[in-house]
Structure formats: C-alpha cells, structure tokens
Amino acid sequence: MAYKIVTSQCTICGACEFECPNGAISLKNDLYVINPKKCTECEGQFDVPQCAAVCPVPKTCIPA
Amino acid sequence: MGGQLIGLQTLAASGTETMRAALSAGGCSSSQCGSSDKPDSMSAEIWEKIKDHPCYSEEAHHYFARMHVAVAPACNIQCNYCNRKYDCANESRPGVVSEKLTPEQARRKVIAVANEVPQLSVLGIAGPGDACYDWKKTRETFSRIADEIPDIKLCLSTNGLALPDHVDEIATMNIDHVTITINMIDPQVGLEIYPWIFYKNRRWTGPDASKILHERQMLGLEMLTTRGILTKINSVMIPGVNDTHLAEVNRVVKEKGAFLHNIMPLISDPAHGTHYGLTGQRGPTHAELQALQAKLEDGTKLMRHCRQCRADAVGLLGEDRGQEFTLTQVPEVVSYDPSRRADYRALVSEMRGEHEAARRAVGETLADLETAPTCLVAVATKGGGRINQHFGHAKEFLVYEVSPHGVRFLSHRKTEQYCEGGWGDDASLDGVIAALNGVSAVLCGKIGDCPKESLAAAGIVATDEYALEWIEEGIGCWYKQISQSQQTRRSA
Numbered sequence: 175m176a177y178k179i180v181t182s183q184c185t186i187c188g189a190c191e192f193e194c195p196n197g198a199i200s201l202k203n204d205l206y207v208i209n210p211k212k213c214t215e216c217e218g219q220f221d222v223p224q225c226a227a228v229c230p231v232p233k234t235c236i237p238a
Numbered sequence: 239m240g241g242q243l244i245g246l247q248t249l250a251a252s253g254t255e256t257m258r259a260a261l262s263a264g265g266c267s268s269s270q271c272g273s274s275d276k277p278d279s280m281s282a283e284i285w286e287k288i289k290d291h292p293c294y295s296e297e298a299h300h301y302f303a304r305m306h307v308a309v310a311p312a313c314n315i316q317c318n319y320c321n322r323k324y325d326c327a328n329e330s331r332p333g334v335v336s337e338k339l340t341p342e343q344a345r346r347k348v349i350a351v352a353n354e355v356p357q358l359s360v361l362g363i364a365g366p367g368d369a370c371y372d373w374k375k376t377r378e379t380f381s382r383i384a385d386e387i388p389d390i391k392l393c394l395s396t397n398g399l400a401l402p403d404h405v406d407e408i409a410t411m412n413i414d415h416v417t418i419t420i421n422m423i424d425p426q427v428g429l430e431i432y433p434w435i436f437y438k439n440r441r442w443t444g445p446d447a448s449k450i451l452h453e454r455q456m457l458g459l460e461m462l463t464t465r466g467i468l469t470k471i472n473s474v475m476i477p478g479v480n481d482t483h484l485a486e487v488n489r490v491v492k493e494k495g496a497f498l499h500n501i502m503p504l505i506s507d508p509a510h511g512t513h514y515g516l517t518g519q520r521g522p523t524h525a526e527l528q529a530l531q532a533k534l535e536d537g538t539k540l541m542r543h544c545r546q547c548r549a550d551a552v553g554l555l556g557e558d559r560g561q562e563f564t565l566t567q568v569p570e571v572v573s574y575d576p577s578r579r580a581d582y583r584a585l586v587s588e589m590r591g592e593h594e595a596a597r598r599a600v601g602e603t604l605a606d607l608e609t610a611p612t613c614l615v616a617v618a619t620k621g622g623g624r625i626n627q628h629f630g631h632a633k634e635f636l637v638y639e640v641s642p643h644g645v646r647f648l649s650h651r652k653t654e655q656y657c658e659g660g661w662g663d664d665a666s667l668d669g670v671i672a673a674l675n676g677v678s679a680v681l682c683g684k685i686g687d688c689p690k691e692s693l694a695a696a697g698i699v700a701t702d703e704y705a706l707e708w709i710e711e712g713i714g715c716w717y718k719q720i721s722q723s724q725q726t727r728r729s730a
Binding site (some may be wrong): 188222223224231 | 314322323338685
C-alpha cells in the first residue's frame with residue numbers, strides 16, 4: 175500500500191515533499207520519489223493522500 | 239561622450255568616471271543642480287521605501303534593476319492562466335522560468351550579479367510557485383542574501399493563500415514590498431479563474447476554493463497594511479471573466495491600503511498549454527487595457543510600466559540579462575564587492591535631483607500653451623531617464639502623454655527590433671509603425687533618413703534632435719515647438 179510519482183509528468187516543484195506527513199518523499203538524482211516503506215497513503219492521517227491533493231499535474235501521484 | 243549612454247553593458251565593466259559620463263550625457267552637465275527630491279505628492283517615509291525600486295516607482299525604473307530568483311517552485315493553487323510544466327527560455331512572462339535554484343545557488347547568483355550590475359537594487363522571489371507557500375526556501379534565500387548585501391531590497395509575490403501565516407516573519411525580515419495577485423473579490427468570478435486550491439490538508443474546488451482564497455487575500459492585505467509593508471496588487475485582466483469586475487477589485491484593495499494596483503493583460507496561447515490557452519480565451523487588446531486603466535485612474539496608484547518580466551529576470555525593466563547569469567556561468571565561490579553599487583547609487587542620487595528639477599521646469603513652461611491639444615509621444619531609451627537609444631535598436635518605446643498639464647508616462651509598447659547590424663528591414667519597420675499607432679512623434683538618440691521618411695509617410699514625426707536630453711525635457715521642447723508653430727500658422 176503506497177503511492178508513486180509518474181516521473182515523466184512531474185514538474186519537480188516539491189510541494190508533495192513538504193506536504194507528506196511521513197517524510198516518504200525525497201529528491202533522488204533530480205527526481206522526486208516515494209519510499210514505499212514509509213508511505214501510508216495518509217490513511218488514518220488525512221482524508222486524502224496529501225501528495226495527490228497538492229500535485230499540480232493530474233494523475234501524477236497515483237497508487238503504485 | 240555622445241553614444242556613451244547608460245546601458246547595463248556599458249556600466250558592467252566601467253569605473254566611476256565612465257558611469258558619471260554615461261549618466262550625465264546631455265542636458266545640464268553640472269551634476270550638482272538640485273537635490274534628490276521626492277515627488278510632491280508622497281510622504282518622505284514612503285519615498286524612502288520605493289525610490290530605488292523599479293517596480294514600485296516609475297521614476298526609479300529608469301535607474302535601477304531588479305532580479306528574480308526561482309527558489310520556491312511549489313504552489314498551493316491552480317490558476318487557469320498557468321501551466322506549471324511550461325519552461326522555455328525564449329518566452330518572457332510571469333511564472334516562466336528555466337532554472338530552479340536552491341537557496342545556496344541563489345545566493346551565489348545574486349552576488350555574482352551584484353558584482354557585475356551596479357544598478358541592482360531589488361531581489362524578488364516571484365514564482366514559478368508561491369513564495370509564501372514554499373516559505374522555508376523563500377526565508378532561507380532572503381536571509382542568506384541579506385546577511386551579505388544588507389541594503390538590497392527584498393520583495394516577494396504571492397497568491398495570498400498562505401500569506402497570513404507569514405506576515406510577522408515578513409515584517410521582521412525587512413521584506414518591505416509584497417505583491418499579491420488578486421483577480422477577484424467575488425467567488426462567483428473566481429469560479430472561472432481558479433479550478434482548485436490546496437488548503438488545510440485538502441483540495442477545495444468550486445465556490446469554496448475562491449471564497450477561501452478571497453478571505454485569505456483580504457486578511458493578508460490588511461495585515462501587511464497594519465504593519466506598514468507596501469503592497470502591490472497584480473490583477474490579470476481576463477476579457478469576459480473579470481474585466482468589468484476589476485473596477486470593484488480596485489476600489490476594495492484601495493480601501494484596504496494597497497499602495498499600487500497593476501492591471502496585467504492575460505497572456506494566452508494554445509502553445510502554452512494553459513486552460514485559457516487551450517480553450518481559446520483571449521487576452522485584452524491594448525485599447526481595452528488602456529480604457530480600464532483610464533477608468534481606474536483615481537483609484538489606487540496604477541502601475542503602468544510593468545513589463546511582465548520572466549520569473550528569473552535580471553536587469554532593468556524591459557531588458558533581461560538572465561541568460562548571462564545561469565548557474566553554470568556563476569563561479570563556485572563568490573564574494574561580494576559593494577564598491578561598484580555604492581558608486582552608482584551616489585551618482586544616481588545626484589542625477590535624480592537634476593532629473594526632478596528638469597521635470598518641474600517642463601511642467602511650468604507647458605502651462606502657457608493652454609489651448610494646445612493632447613498628444614502621444616514615443617521615446618527610445620536605454621535607461622537613465624534620457625532619450626538615448628538608436629531608433630533601430632529599440633525593442634520597445636515608452637509612450638508619454640503631453641498636454642498643457644504636463645508630461646505623463648502612459649505605457650510601453652513592444653516592437654520587433656527594426657535594425658540589426660546596420661541593416662533596417664522594411665517588414666519589421668511596418669511592425670514598428672503599427673506599434674506606434676496613435677503616436678504623433680518618436681524621439682530617439684539617432685535615426686536614419688529612410689525610416690524617418692517612412693514614419694513621416696505614416697504621419698509620425700521622428701527626430702533625434704532631442705538626443706541625450708531628459709525624456710520629459712525633450713518631449714516638452716518638441717511639444718512647445720509644434721504648438722507654437724501651429725499657433726503662428728493659425729494666426730497668420
């Protein structure tokens with residue numbers, strides 16, 4: 175149970191990185207990636223996964 | 239020293255004497271006439287804040303340069319005129335940027351520019367993204383740079399949603415200019431501009447999104463006003479969406495203490511991939527924009543000299559040297575040398591007194607021409623407040639209105655550059671003539687016979703007779719001359 179970032183669509187704005195309540199998102203080799211071990215899909219934390227809610231590009235933060 | 243005019247290139251590699259020569263070319267050559275007076279209508283405290291800020295003071299934009307660094311790319315709202323994926327070095331408009339920087343990279347770049355460009359007075363963080371939402375990076379960048387260049391003016395642009403959370407820090411960090419983009423005060427209008435916002439850990443759409451955004455914008459504006467921080471309101475004019483509504487926006491932001499209101503035309507093109515671009519929403523025409531500006535004339539002071547510069551712009555308004563200072567061109571280790579900026583500022587404070595005195599003198603002499611009709615005059619300038627650019631090199635003209643009431647800046651008009659490497663091109667001259675529609679005369683530093691004749695055929699007087707004079711002085715002299723000759727003809 176985790177989200178992933180569709181790299182080809184990502185604008186590398188970094189909004190997801192600081193909205194993520196689990197510190198699961200980081201910049202690796204100039205691309206943002208989600209660490210599936212840390213991602214909880216925000217369950218029990220927020221109504222919606224924060225990365226998907228803030229991402230400016232549709233269908234870019236999606237279930238892995 | 240004819241031709242040694244004030245351009246950034248000229249000054250970059252020059253010493254104080256060259257700077258002085260460049261700034262004092264033409265007009266009164268004793269650089270001591272008049273002090274650095276403020277315009278009559280402004281309090282000393284406000285003048286002190288804006289006098290070196292090219293965006294806040296029309297007068298300052300002749301002398302001082304700004305730079306923007308793109309350190310805060312994250313945003314908390316979606317606007318229909320913005321496509322966040324867009325990136326092109328050839329485009330020149332807000333939100334478009336080629337190089338995202340970390341705060342440390344930004345520090346290096348700003349110092350490199352400050353060492354090279356003595357006109358630098360303002361550092362802004364203006365997208366892409368939102369400076370208040372991406373606050374940690376904004377704060378870190380400003381504090382690193384303020385440590386090394388304490389006199390640089392800091393400013394930021396925001397959509398306002400996260401602004402109230404940071405106003406106290408903005409005040410303690412001496413960020414004394416904040417721009418808020420406010421396109422509506424009625425959530426129903428906002429429906430067509432903002433598809434969603436991200437606030438309090440969720441995405442809001444529909445009227446809720448615009449209502450929250452509006453309330454946060456008003457709260458932020460009031461908080462800034464209370465703390466004496468100058469605010470500029472940017473409004474994007476979107477025909478059929480908010481064009482008629484902007485008069486109401488103007489009234490409300492003025493009431494809440496906004497210092498300046500800048501109406502910007504929507505830039506919309508399918509190639510930009512924005513919602514408006516793709517759905518064929520057009521931007522306003524020149525005439526529509528000016529009609530709206532004229533209507534708001536007695537509202538909050540309007541900014542008419544905005545060039546909608548790129549988010550990573552470097553230089554005087556209307557020019558961009560950003561490509562000369564990309565990260566690869568900036569040394570790994572830079573140390574700030576304040577001397578050149580200090581020399582330049584000392585010179586400018588002398589020059590401006592002279593400029594202001596010339597401006598006043600012109601105003602007084604024109605008053606005698608009671609019955610003369612109002613005219614538009616275009617000027618080619620490289621900065622420094624003078625008529626000092628070759629007609630063929632001008633990428634834009636500043637348009638002034640002249641009447642017996644005085645000389646007043648109206649707008650700038652962009653054109654295709656007519657002359658490249660000494661050869662004028664007829665096709666682009668047609669473009670220049672079209673851009674100068676409604677203008678009676680063009681005053682420039684130099685112009686050849688061919689373009690002069692073509693302009694004359696189009697009913698526009700073009701002359702380099704007033705080369706190197708202060709802009710207002712040259713326009714005033716020209717106006718006086720034609721008004722008097724017309725009068726003589728009438729009475730003969």
